[in-house]
Amino acid sequence: EAGVAQSPRYKIIEKRQSVAFWCNPISGHATLYWYQQILGQGPKLLIQFQNNGVVDDSQLPKDRFSAERLKGVDSTLKIQPAKLEDSAVYLCASSPGLATGQETQYFGPGTRLLVL
Amino acid sequence: SQKIEQNSEALNIQEGKTATLTCNYTNYSPAYLQWYRQDPGRGPVFLLLIRENEKEKRKERLKVTFDTTLKQSLFHITASQPADSATYLCALDKTGFQKLVFGTGTRLLVSP
Incomplete structure (x- = not known):
């Protein structure tokens, strides 16, 4: 079974520029997550989708971050404008769904963002 | 405030020994706790899940305990190998x- 796909793998931008990350979850997985992992820390949940609806976005800095999962499959996370402190790895994960009782999350390889 | 604490210092052990990693939490009442492994440049990979009504869970050389009174989980790797780093x-x-x-x-380093 194919895993969670993410692109690009690396991105370098200057502050105040915009950037977008793409994620394709495991086929059939209803729940999709975006995490931010700063060097030396654990992943921090930014947003959680169930199909194409948002379950939780309480930790998403909505003044600059946005995310969508329009057709309930793949998802895009955008930062506009980027700040230096946004330098991190952005991880996408998926799980079968909240109603399935299967709590394992499957992570993609991440996108490493460097803001200069 | 709510906290989850793991040893920030790396754990260095010799091959063949048992590694024990600690996870302490405060002000949470979780229904379950999970352990993941992360290699450099990769996303986390799920290892084990233990529920609040379970004391211990095993999978091959891995063992997890969960003490909801102490608010602590211990993760053990027996007969550790360099590949467990x-x-x-x-x-x-x-x-x-x-x-x-x-x-x-917690970063684990297993030396031959």
Whole structure:
């Protein structure tokens, strides 16, 4: 079974520029997550989708971050404008769904963002 | 405030010994706790899940314990191998809707 796909793998931008990350979850997985992992820390949940609806976005800095999962499959996370402190790895994960009782999350390889 | 704490210092052990990693939490009442492994440049990989009504869970050389009174989970790797060298993350479900909160992780180094 194919895993969670993410692109690009690396991105370098200057502050105040915009950037977008793409994620394709495991086929059939209803729940999709975006995490931010700063060097030396654990992943921090930014947003959680169930199909194409948002379950939780309480930790998403909505003044600059946005995310969508329009057709309930793949998802895009955008930062506009980027700040230096946004330098991190952005991880996408998926799980079968909240109603399935299967709590394992499957992570993609991440996108490493460097803001200069 | 709510916290999940793991040893921030790396754990160095010799091959063949048992590695024990600690995860302590405060002000949470999780229904379950998970352990993940993360290698450099890769996303976390799920290892084990233990529920609040379970004391211990095993999978091959891995064992997890969960003490909801002490608010602590211990993660053991027996007969450790250099290939076990990685960062190990604990995570708990904050809301019951699979919203995971992760600890900072403990780096394990197993030397031959």
